[in-house]
Amino acid sequence: xxxxxxxxxxxxxxxxxxxxxxxxxxxxxxxxxxxxxxxxxxxxxxxxxxxxxxxxxxxxxxxxxxxxxxxxxxxxxxxxxxxxxxxxxxxxxxxxxxxxxxxxxxxxxxxxxxxxxxxxxxxxxxxxxxxxxxxxxxxxxxxxxxxxxxxxxxxxxxxxxxxxxxxxxxxxxxxxxxxxxxxxxxxxxxxxxxxxxxxxxxxxxxxxxxxxxxxxxxxxxxxxxxxxxxxxxxxxxxxxxxxxxxxxxxxxxxxxxxxxxxxxxxxxxxxxxxxxxxxxxxxxxxxxxxxxxxxxxxxxxxxxxxxxxxxxxxxxxxxxxxxxxxxxxxxxxxxxxxxxxxxxxxxxxxxxxxxxxxxxxxxxxxxxxxxxxxxxxxxxxxxxxxxxxxxxxxxxxxxxxxxxxxxxxxxxxxxxxxxxxxxx
Numbered sequence: 001x002x003x004x005x006x007x008x009x010x011x012x013x014x015x016x017x018x019x020x021x022x023x024x025x026x027x028x029x030x031x032x033x034x035x036x037x038x039x040x041x042x043x044x045x046x047x048x049x050x051x052x053x054x055x056x057x058x059x060x061x062x063x064x065x066x067x068x069x070x071x072x073x074x075x076x077x078x079x080x081x082x083x084x085x086x087x088x089x090x091x092x093x094x095x096x097x098x099x100x101x102x103x104x105x106x107x108x109x110x111x112x113x114x115x116x117x118x119x120x121x122x123x124x125x126x127x128x129x130x131x132x133x134x135x136x137x138x139x140x141x142x143x144x145x146x147x148x149x150x151x152x153x154x155x156x157x158x159x160x161x162x163x164x165x166x167x168x169x170x171x172x173x174x175x176x177x178x179x180x181x182x183x184x185x186x187x188x189x190x191x192x193x194x195x196x197x198x199x200x201x202x203x204x205x206x207x208x209x210x211x212x213x214x215x216x217x218x219x220x221x222x223x224x225x226x227x228x229x230x231x232x233x234x235x236x237x238x239x240x241x242x243x244x245x246x247x248x249x250x251x252x253x254x255x256x257x258x259x260x261x262x263x264x265x266x267x268x269x270x271x272x273x274x275x276x277x278x279x280x281x282x283x284x285x286x287x288x289x290x291x292x293x294x295x296x297x298x299x300x301x302x303x304x305x306x307x308x309x310x311x312x313x314x315x316x317x318x319x320x321x322x323x324x325x326x327x328x329x330x331x332x333x334x335x336x337x338x339x340x341x342x343x344x345x346x347x348x349x350x351x352x353x354x355x356x357x358x359x360x361x362x363x364x365x366x367x368x369x370x371x372x373x374x375x376x377x378x379x380x381x382x383x384x385x386x387x388x389x390x391x392x393x394x395x396x397x398x399x400x401x402x403x404x405x406x407x408x409x410x411x412x413x414x415x416x417x418x419x420x421x422x423x424x
Contacts, residue, residue, distance in 0.1 A: 003057040006087045006374065008338035014087070016374045018054045023082050027092020027363075028064040029348025034360035035092045037416035041383060042367045044420045049379040059086070063105055064094040075105050080112050083341060090342040090370055092363055093349075106343070107153070110146045113339050115332035116197065117204050118144035118308075120315045120345070121369070127392040128323035129403035137299040138321045141214075143205040144311025145233075146332055148197045151308045154190035163188055193229040193307065195236050202237040204335050205305040206245055209280050217241075217249075219284040220306040220314065233307055234284050241282045250274035251282040287314070294318050319345070326358075326399050329365035331373070340373055342366040356411045359397040361387065364419075386422035390415070 004017040026035040039058065046054055061079045068074050083089050094105040109115070120142040124135035132138070156163040166188050171177030180186055202219065209217050219238070223231030238253040250271065259267035275281065285293065287310045293300065294317055306314060319328035330345040344363040352358050364383065371380035391400065394407035395418050401409045410418060 005085070006338075008087065012336075014338055014374060016376075018050075019057060020088070020374065021057045021059050021086055022370070023059045023061045023086050023089040025061055025063045025079070025089070025091035025094070026066070027344065027348065028066070028095045029093060029350040029353045030355075030358045031064075031092030031094075031344075031348060033354065033356050033412045034344065034358060034363045037360040037412045038364040038367050040413075040416045041364055041386075041419050041423075042371070042379075045379040045383045045386075045423055046371075046376065048423050049376070049382055054376070061089070063091070063109075075108055080109070083109070083113060084339065087338050088340050088342075088370065088374060090363075090367060091344070093344045093347055095348055095350075107151055109341060110332050111153075113332075113334065113341065114147060114337070115334050115339060115341060116145065116147050116200055117331075117333045117335065118142075118146040118311060118315075119331040119333055119369070120144065120311075120318075121329065122315075122318040122322055124322040125327070125388045125391055127388075127394065127404075128327060129400055130321060130323055132295060132321045135322050138294070138318065140298065140301045140304055140318070141208065142304045142306065142311060142315055142318065143201055143208070144315060145197060145201040145307050147308075148192050148194060149229075149308030150189055150191050152190070152192050154192070156188045158185050158187040191226070191229050193233055195232065198233045198236040198307075199240045200336070202240050202305050203244065204333075205303050206241060206249065206280065206282070207335075209303045210245070210248055214280070214302040215275075216281045216283060216301065217303045217305055218290070218301050219282070220287050220290045220304055220310055221284060222287045222310065223284075224286055230287075230307060230310075237305060238282065238284075245280070249280045249282050252284060290314065291317055294321060315345070324399070325362060327361040327365065329362055329369050331366065331369050333373075340370070342370040342373075356413055357398050358412055359399050360412055360416060364416075382423050383419070386419045389422040390418045 003019045003021045006020045007015045009015050026032045046056060061082045062070060063075050063079050067076055122142065123139045124130060156166055167183055177183060205217050219234050221230040221234045223234045238251050241249050241251050255267045255271055258270050291314065304314065316325060319325045325346045328345045331340055331342045333340040343366055346362050349358060368380045368383050394404055395410055396404065396407055397410055397412060397415050401407045
């Protein structure tokens, strides 16, 4: 069976051979343990689901500590070239020191490959320990803008010539110096938010909702304070929804216009009619309020479109409600070019490296997302079902074991083997 590359067709759809070459980065810390376990399950599910007619050829690419030891670079150009060439890849957790020096390798990959969507589905698997009373009500997908906001990395340390120059410009050219409480000791960061970047993120979220017949897209923002960045994101999102998807959506902006022109009763009647017609409802929520809603009324949300920093907070807060980031998958996608990097959402946990004890579910479920992305839905569903069965039977790794009664403690590799047993 000759292995082939995944390509993007002229119709905007992926061409996926039966034997695709998919690059992987095993990751730092616990990365090798969770990758080995995840690969075992992914390969078994593909084999079982397609009777051996399909198979993934995994091709290693280097990043993080392993790359640095072998090449002297944390993120070699060859790795980025390989990710570009093969379109779809998967990675374990990578080291990112706090403070000065090397910036996040994860952010660097997103920026270099223009992976403008960070896709984070959040759902509960029965039996997973959760701190909330009804985790089954949490079932939504987060579209986090991935390339702008403060993650653009435009920062200047306090006391540097660059910080002084920016302070002088803010003071003398823009008259904003009085708004800076302690100017001489301040560090500065720039928050770019563009119309184009906002539109492509919201467009992707609306397309996803329509394709999956979901009822709402909620634009989450802090536009009440940041009027032109986060507020712009909200305004541009609504404008795009009405301009490009007017036949299929109804927005809160439309509701507000009808209310102003004809009264609240008429606006509510219009909204009711839109829902009855099966239109997608596009609304917006202030970010701090949404962090409450994750706990109070998560069932009211299905697709979330938000900016980079908000998306970071929201993704982890939502993950906590369904058992933590140890079981939360993620992907970074450019829907225009087809490039996608699927990844574990947790850290490297170096203290537990090579102990064969950690939960591989985050990376494994990211692999499930990968299978769905390339259209291999049967294999993806078989893994989800087997994982759910394994957890319900309380045969789990130490993180869940410590929170369950009468559970059986398994090592990382044993947990993978148990999932494989349950694939049928």
